[in-house]
Amino acid sequence: MDHADGFPSPSQEAWRYFDLETLRRIETAFKGVTGPAPDAARLLADVHVYQARHGGRHFVLVDGFSLTANGLDAGGAARSSVLPPSETVNLNEQDHFAATNQRRSRETLHLTVPAGGHETETLHVWFWASERSGSFTFYPRLVLEAEKDSFCHVVLHTGSPWGPYFMNAVVEVSAADGAQMEIVSLQDAAPDAVEFTAWRVAAAGSARVRLTEIMTGEGLVRNDVRVSLDGPGASVTLGGLSVLSGAAGSHNHSVVTHAAPGTTSRQLFKDILSGASRSEYSGLVHVLRGAPGSDSNQLCRNLLLSDEARAHSRPQLKIDTDDVKCSHGSATGQLPANELFYLQSRGLSHEQARAILIEGFAEEVVLTLPESLRQEAHERVRHELERVAGLQPEEALR
Secondary structure, eight states: OOOTTSOOOTTSGGGTTSOHHHHHHHHHHSEEOSSOOTTGGGHHHHHHHHHHHHOSEEEEEETTEEEOOTTTSOSSSOEEEEEOGGGGOOTTOOOHHHHHHHHHOOOEEEEEEOTTOBOOSOEEEEEEOOOOSSOEEEOOEEEEEEOTTOEEEEEEEEEOSSOOEEEEEEEEEEEOTTOEEEEEEEEEEOTTOEEEEEEEEEEOTTOEEEEEEEEEESSEEEEEEEEEEOSTTOEEEEEEEEEEOTTOEEEEEEEEEEOSTTOEEEEEEEEEEOTTOEEEEEEEEEEOTTOTTOEEEEEEEEEEOSSSOEEEEEEEEEEOSSSOEEEEEEEEEOOOHHHHHHHHHTTOOHHHHHHHHHHHHHHHHHTTSOHHHHHHHHHHHHHHHHHHSOOOGGGSOO
C-alpha cells in the first residue's frame, strides 16, 4: 500500500531496491523554483553550437520553463505551443511523482505532428537544470502528439553538469492510427542529481513507437514507462542502455498493456556497471482478455565490471487470454573468460579484447536506432566507456 500522501513504500515491487528514506528527504528538502535562473538564457548558446553540428529543430526548457531563441525551432511540419499543465493532466495518474508534476509544473511544451505530416528534421527537446546555489527541484512537462499517418524522430536531452537538483519530469506520447515515432532519451545526470521521468505512451491501431533510453553519468535516474497498445496492430519497442560508474543508480520500471488484438511489444535493456553502481529493471507485460494474437518479448542483460556493482532484474508476464506469443529472460555476469582468451589468441592485447567485448555488448541496443539518431547515441556511449571502463580509442579495432 502507498503511504497516505501517495509516496511509495518498500512493500511495492517497483520500489523494492530504491532508497526511499533518502528520496523522501530529497523531496522534502529540495525547494521548487518559481522561474528560470537569471542566467538561464546563456545556455541557449550551447544549444546553438550543438545545432550547428547536429542540425534539427530545438526546444529548450530550463528549470521547467520554456526558452526560445531565433533559429532553434524554425521550419518543419511539427507545431509547437506552450500550455498550462491543467490542459494536459492525466486524471487517472496514480504515480506519486507524476501526480506531483501535474500539481507543480508551470508550463507544458506541446509538440504536434499533423496528420500525414513527415517531420524531416529531428526534434530535440532539452530538459536542463541551471546553475543555482543550493538544492532545487523542477518539473518539466512535454506532450508529443503524432496524428494519423504521421512520422517523426525526437531526442530528449536531460541532465546538467551542476548539482544537486531533482528533476521530476513527465512526457506524454500519443500516436494515432498509422503514426510512426522514434524517440531517444539521452540522460546524463550529475553526481548529486536525481532525475525521474514518467513516460505515458498510448498507441492506436497500426501505430509504431520506439523509445530508447541511453543513461550515463554518476547521478540517480529512474524511468517509469507505462504503455497502452490500444488499437489492432499497434506496436511498441522499448530499449535501454546504462553505462554507470561511481555510486550511480539506474532504475527502469515498465508496464506494457496489450489492450487490442494483434499488438506487439519488444523490450531490450542492458546495463554496463562499474564502481559501486546499481541498476534495476522491473518490467510487466499485461495481455488483456480482449487482446488475442499479442506478441511480446522482454530481455534484460547486465554486464558487471567490478565486484561492488549490483544489478537486479524482474521481467514479468500477466496473460488473461489465449492465443498469445510471450517470452521473457534475464542474465547477469562478467566478461566471459573464454571469449577474452579467444580474442587474445588471435593476437589482440587484453585491453583490445576487453574493449571489443564491452562495445559489442553496448552496440546491440545502439544499432536498433535509426541511422539519424544512432550517431549521437554511439558517441555518447563511446565517450562514457572511455571514461568509466578505461577504454581508449586506439584500444578497439575500427
